[in-house]
Amino acid sequence: MKNPHTWRYVTVQIMLVVFGFSILAQIIRIQHSAEAKAILDKDPGGGVETFYPARGEIFDLKGHLLAGNKIVYEVGVDLQVLEENEYANANTIALAASVYLDLDYATVLNWITQPPEDRRYVVLDNFASPDEEKALMDLQELAKDKPRDQTLEGLNSTPHLVRTYPEGSLAANIIGFVTQEGVGYFGVEEKYNSLLAGVPVKVWVSADPNRAEELPNIPPGATLILTLDREVQASVEEILDAAVLDTGAASGTVVVMDPKTGEILALAVTPHMNLNEYWRFKEIFPGETPFDRAISQAYEPGSVYKILTMAAALDKGVVKPEDTYFDSGIILIGGVAIRNWNNTVWGQQNMIGCLQHSINACLVYVAELLGNDSFYSYMQKFGIGHTTGIDLAGETTGHLKLPGDSDWYQVDLGTNAFGQGVSVTPIQMVMAASAIANDGKMVYPHMVHAMVQDGRQQNISPQVAGTPISAATAHTLNDMLAISLEKESSNSLVPGYRIAGKTGTAQIPTPYGVYDNSATNASFVGWGPVDDPKFLVYVWLEKPQTSIWGSEVAAPVFKQVVEKLVVLMGIPPDSIRLQTTRP
Structure with a gap:
């Protein structure tokens, strides 16, 4: 005996399929619309980037900070700029990195003059301190009018946050730690990793530096208040x-x-x-x-x-x-x-x-x-x-x-x-x-x-x-x-x-x-x-x-x-x- 409700199931299935195709069509229409084309024409160098929120802090019961964040800098070299300068200032950059970042001169020179074929950017130090970054950027500013073989053109810095533990080893086995990759291991850092890390956001980022104010304000991860004193x-x-x-x-x-x-x-x-x-x-x-x-x-x-x-x-x-x-x-x-x-x-x-x-x-x-x-x-x-x-x-x-x-x-x-x-x-x-x-x-x-x-x-x-x-x-x-x-x-x-x-x-x-x-x-x-x-x-x-x-x-x-x-x-x-x- 046929199920009397079969026609209803079939009708619902057809409606769901039609609804799915309509969503897909709308996505394609928007992607090829005049408005989308205008945005791309106006800002062809833009792209989608992922922004990660600041990791939530950890406090003891009375408000003492046990785990927080501090700003460090990624210091790197734009190889395209060096190539345009015919690598004239490569020695100057390598020397500056050896003095201010405590890196080996010969190693840095090799990184920036003999990179892999598809490499356009080389990171010299991913965790430079604010003092180190400031010293390099000040030196870059002072040298900008020097002959091109004495400049620091192509040297860039980008701030980012890393985990810091003001109390050092105190309550270490309770807290755990976070690696350079931003992943928590052991203790509350691992147990509450998702809450502390927050939710990353993907947004369209303009290549126009004048539009930097349009970047999203991402809320940080959850803050934890521990029971310990x-x-x-x-x-x-x-x-x-x-x-x-x-x-x-x-x-x-x-x-x-x-x-x-x-x-x-x-x-x-x-x-x-x-x-x-x-x-x-x-x-x-x-x-x-x-x-x-x-x-x-x-x-x-x-x-x-x-x-x-x-x-x-x-x-x-x-x-x-x-x-x-x-x-x-x-x-x-x-x-x-x-x-x-x-x-x-x-x-x-x-x-x-x-x-x-x-x-x-x-x-x-x-x-x-x-x-x-x-x-x-x-x-x-x-x-x-x-x-x-x-x-x-x-x-x-x-x-x-x-x-x-x-x-x-x-x-x-x-x-x-x-x-x-x-x-x-x-x-x-x-x-x-x-x-x-x-x-x-x-x-x-x-x-x-x-x-x-x-x-x-x-x-x-x-x-x-x-x-x-x-x-x-x-x-x-x-x-x-x-x-x-x-x-x-x-x-x-x-x-x-x-x-x-x-x-x-x-x-x-x-x-x-x-x-x-x-x-x-x-x-x-x-x-x-x-x-x-x-x-x-x-x-x-x-x-x-x-x-x-x-x-x-x-x-x-x-x-x-x-x-x-x-x-x-x-x-x-x-x-x-x-x-x-x-x-």
């Missing part, structure tokens, strides 16, 4: 650089985030580079060295991960803070014996003691109470094994094996419980920990606070990534972690401020499937003030040499960072702050 960033970088040097660590990472909004206040990693010398990238980051370890290098975090295991168990109701566990120093799971760090034995402990002494066997026991399904369900709710979605280029996922995977064994439940056999990035741990610091609500970390385009500012609103645990569980665990640090007299404690946190020391797996007993990853995660967290700090030192323990090398770094934060963020000591907030 320049002073906080500089202080954290200074502390981290000193820690890496003092401990002999292979690298270091510190992330500071507002646990309620997800705004990154500082993100420091080593190594870092002067962004104005981006061509040294491969020298500073050889091989597969990540540009930003906080988002691009997954590692086994060790005992800092225990906060997630304990959070899941408390939330599920399988343990309470006062529940006890008798530790013999060893526990069997999946037919494999797991021991405590340093082969210690702690005897009878409650759950706070298990965290305070970082008892591996106890956390294995807790994970077994949870069971496979619940444990891994909670880990996935915490975002483990997935990217956070942070607005920086190059984030990697880490790895969480799950029951049913070909490489998962029952012993993995035990090792995962204390942060071994599972890999995360520092930013993943920061996001997961935010749930504990923020009443059970886990927030997405982000780097951009606002965008400014066409005179309008659009602020980025905080977003909750999920609620893996209840507010009650978060409050309970906060108190447990604070008590465990206080009982331990931890190196992380800051006088006047109550802090919650956990150390981590993890063995490093080798390519041969075994762990290196001589090298560790030392970490610390913490936040405060406990009753109203304003900051969450994550510290990771890779392969420290002075001590393998996170409590001895990472915890002191956390303390130094927090001591700076409370001053720069204007956070009064608890005794004063709580007194002023009471009715």
Whole structure:
């Protein structure tokens, strides 16, 4: 049976074809119209050119410029002019370029006297400074009445913008860099490349210099206002650089985030580079060295991960803070014996003691109470094994094996419980920990606070990534972690401020499937003030040499960072702050 609506479809198709041909005919008519001919006759040397907008600037939260633009000059030679002069002044141009542009005289002379057959213009320097360009143009003006072999006729300069980074290496791993081609690499420069670059415009450009005022006014790319505070960033970088040097660590990472909004206040990693010398990238980051370890290098975090295991168990109701566990120093799971760090034995402990002494066997026991399904369900709710979605280029996922995977064994439940056999990035741990610091609500970390385009500012609103645990569980665990640090007299404690946190020391797996007993990853995660967290700090030192323990090398770094934060963020000591907030 024929479709009764077929005639309608055919009619629409015919109308669309006719409409398309009418547009094509109109284009041809305009191109061959008297008006178009008049324009071409009046300006035969004109043509269509592409104009690129100024790249958008990048500021910190308080308005300090982190990435901007500066004018440089393309200095070149019009070979047609030289040819008309029979190359009489080629030596003069080569000499001037060698003096003012620091170019080799013989090389320049060869460029302009023996160019390829189809070359009509030779660029001598694409990035001459304003001072260099002015000196050359002043010299050209002075020499214009000299004999033609002493002039600089044919030497031209054209201004254009290039990226500049006033702070040099500050926040380099966050910002990224832009190459001579105008393409952003790494950080926000790559993540927001299209917005920053703006929209190029193609227009007809007259060959008549008197009509220059007709050139379009192209709006610049979007301006970005980052969440980071320049002073906080500089202080954290200074502390981290000193820690890496003092401990002999292979690298270091510190992330500071507002646990309620997800705004990154500082993100420091080593190594870092002067962004104005981006061509040294491969020298500073050889091989597969990540540009930003906080988002691009997954590692086994060790005992800092225990906060997630304990959070899941408390939330599920399988343990309470006062529940006890008798530790013999060893526990069997999946037919494999797991021991405590340093082969210690702690005897009878409650759950706070298990965290305070970082008892591996106890956390294995807790994970077994949870069971496979619940444990891994909670880990996935915490975002483990997935990217956070942070607005920086190059984030990697880490790895969480799950029951049913070909490489998962029952012993993995035990090792995962204390942060071994599972890999995360520092930013993943920061996001997961935010749930504990923020009443059970886990927030997405982000780097951009606002965008400014066409005179309008659009602020980025905080977003909750999920609620893996209840507010009650978060409050309970906060108190447990604070008590465990206080009982331990931890190196992380800051006088006047109550802090919650956990150390981590993890063995490093080798390519041969075994762990290196001589090298560790030392970490610390913490936040405060406990009753109203304003900051969450994550510290990771890779392969420290002075001590393998996170409590001895990472915890002191956390303390130094927090001591700076409370001053720069204007956070009064608890005794004063709580007194002023009471009715």
